Amino acid sequence: MDTVKHQKKNTSALKKSKSVKNINHYTNVRGLPSIEKIVSSVEDTPRPISTQIVGTIPEWIKGNFLRNGPGKFEIGNHKFNHWFDGMALMHQFKISNGQVTYKSRFLSSDSYQTNKEHNRIAISEFGTVTMPDPCKNVFQRFLSRFESHKPTDNANVSFVTYKGDYYVSTETNIMHKVDPDTLETEKVDWSKFIAVNGATAHPHTEPDGMTYNMGNSYTSKGSYYNIIQVPPTKKTEDETLEGATVLCSIPSVDKTKPSYYHSFAMSENYVVFIEQPIKLDLLKIVTGKLRGKSISDSIFWDPKLNTIFHLIHKHSGKVSSIKYLAKPLSTFHQINAFEEDGFLIIDLCASDDGQAITNYNIQNMRKSGEALDEVYNTLSRAFPRRFVLPLNVDRDTPYNQNLITRPNSIATSVRIAKNKVFCTHEDLHGEDLHEYGGLEFPQINYHKFNTHPYRYFYGCGFRHLVGDTLIKMDLHGKRMKDKSTFLLVLDAKTFEELGRAVVPVNIPYGFHGTFNATA
Numbered sequence: 001m002d003t004v005k006h007q008k009k010n011t012s013a014l015k016k017s018k019s020v021k022n023i024n025h026y027t028n029v030r031g032l033p034s035i036e037k038i039v040s041s042v043e044d045t046p047r048p049i050s051t052q053i054v055g056t057i058p059e060w061i062k063g064n065f066l067r068n069g070p071g072k073f074e075i076g077n078h079k080f081n082h083w084f085d086g087m088a089l090m091h092q093f094k095i096s097n098g099q100v101t102y103k104s105r106f107l108s109s110d111s112y113q114t115n116k117e118h119n120r121i122a123i124s125e126f127g128t129v130t131m132p133d134p135c136k137n138v139f140q141r142f143l144s145r146f147e148s149h150k151p152t153d154n155a156n157v158s159f160v161t162y163k164g165d166y167y168v169s170t171e172t173n174i175m176h177k178v179d180p181d182t183l184e185t186e187k188v189d190w191s192k193f194i195a196v197n198g199a200t201a202h203p204h205t206e207p208d209g210m211t212y213n214m215g216n217s218y219t220s221k222g223s224y225y226n227i228i229q230v231p232p233t234k235k236t237e238d239e240t241l242e243g244a245t246v247l248c249s250i251p252s253v254d255k256t257k258p259s260y261y262h263s264f265a266m267s268e269n270y271v272v273f274i275e276q277p278i279k280l281d282l283l284k285i286v287t288g289k290l291r292g293k294s295i296s297d298s299i300f301w302d303p304k305l306n307t308i309f310h311l312i313h314k315h316s317g318k319v320s321s322i323k324y325l326a327k328p329l330s331t332f333h334q335i336n337a338f339e340e341d342g343f344l345i346i347d348l349c350a351s352d353d354g355q356a357i358t359n360y361n362i363q364n365m366r367k368s369g370e371a372l373d374e375v376y377n378t379l380s381r382a383f384p385r386r387f388v389l390p391l392n393v394d395r396d397t398p399y400n401q402n403l404i405t406r407p408n409s410i411a412t413s414v415r416i417a418k419n420k421v422f423c424t425h426e427d428l429h430g431e432d433l434h435e436y437g438g439l440e441f442p443q444i445n446y447h448k449f450n451t452h453p454y455r456y457f458y459g460c461g462f463r464h465l466v467g468d469t470l471i472k473m474d475l476h477g478k479r480m481k482d483k484s485t486f487l488l489v490l491d492a493k494t495f496e497e498l499g500r501a502v503v504p505v506n507i508p509y510g511f512h513g514t515f516n517a518t519a
Contacts (some may be wrong), residue, residue: 048101055499063517071508076119082127088156100501157201158512202263222255265334277305301354325393330354355378381438384428436461
């Protein structure tokens with residue numbers, strides 16, 4: 001997508017103002033170009049096609065760059081409502097000897113096959129509730145309203161790895177194991193191995209292959225957040241999640257309204273779970289089909305609640321008795337976390353408003369002109385922030401004073417009760433990042449620096465509803481470099497373009513991906 005440089009002059013007005021409709025405006029951007037093309041349905045490209053190489057793709061890069069995201073937004077005459085609802089389309093960029101081929105394949109999920117068979121939306125998704133089957137009689141259609149939402153297996157969020165194998169994942173209990181070369185898949189159900197109702201699409205992996213994730217469970221006693229541990233290796237070639245265990249379970253503060261979370265952080269010794277004020281109303285979800293409402297209608301932002309950081313020791317499964325509190329914030333992706341000098345430092349992308357998730361419906365994303373500008377300007381931007389959590393809080397730790405002794409840190413942590421520490425963040429950016437609409441989808445050199453001190457991270461600037469620039473952030477001085485968004489090969493040190501592969505078909509804007517290196 002082309003850059004939108006003419007917007008920079010309009011993005012400095014970032015202070016909230018109230019419109020006559022009592023809606024917050026975070027920016028005053030005008031003249032956004034339409035992005036309808038990248039949120040439009042496409043056909044898959046199951047056979048590899050050549051790409052046009054501009055510049056030079058280094059010959060030492062060899063493997064498959066795998067991407068995942070929605071690729072079909074209509075089934076027959078029925079239309080999905082939300083960006084997250086589109087049918088999963090897997091993309092493969094095969095890189096070898098300086099050349100790139102591209103192919104894609106729709107995930108052959110139960111949702112996809114059922115929708116295709118009925119030529120309508122037959123399985124409910126995050127923002128779309130299925131209507132009763134018109135082929136049933138009136139009584140059968142009436143009874144179908146009393147069925148609860150069945151979890152979708154439309155795994156359109158990310159590629160992840162467990163025990164060296166690749167999977168596509170969403171946030172339900174169903175994943176699909178993927179052959180990274182052929183893109184053929186096999187369905188795998190978390191609940192066949194551990195008692196969870198789903199898991200995130202952002203696990204963390206140790207250098208030895210041990211993998212951690214999080215998933216919810218719902219019982220008669222309430223909602224629980226579960227820390228999941230998956231062994232590093234397979235005992236047999238065909239096994240999947242065998243040996244997975246629940247390391248610990250954390251009860252939700254509100255039993256019937258647990259927090260929504262998209263990911264979590266991990267340091268050398270701790271899993272860090274952030275319980276944020278984005279809430280799931282379980283009663284509304286259970287009765288959603290009866291009321292004709294989707295899961296997205298059951299998510300709400302409660303700014304009266306603080307954010308809670310929970311620390312879980314990875315090796316013992318013990319949950320820290322200290323709860324680290326912060327003002328209400330919304331976070332989808334963490335950058336990194338590491339321990340140093342008795343502190344746990346967690347860097348994340350966050351905003352002060354948690355309503356953006358429900359605004360990414362297809363109708364909004366396909367708007368143009370002033371209507372599109374209005375959607376963008378009313379969305380809170382995410383920026384990189386750092387929290388510093390003191391690990392050694394005991395009975396001798398003083399109250400009502402800043403416990404952070406790290407030089408040059410402006411983050412604060414103040415003990416306010418026996419087991420409570422209130423934290424404020426430090427911005428990891430300069431004023432220039434406001435011109436780029438903040439930053440999301442952060443990445444680091446994961447295998448080298450995850451859980452360790454680091455200097456650089458990468459992300460997307462958001463001068464539109466979707467990322468439109470690539471940004472490299474230097475934590476020494478909080479400086480940034482930027483590049484226009486494209487399928488690029490960049491030098492990670494200089495951020496200079498080495499080459500690009502031009503694909504001769506339209507590719508819908510996706511979410512996440514990974515690189516599968518080959519010998």
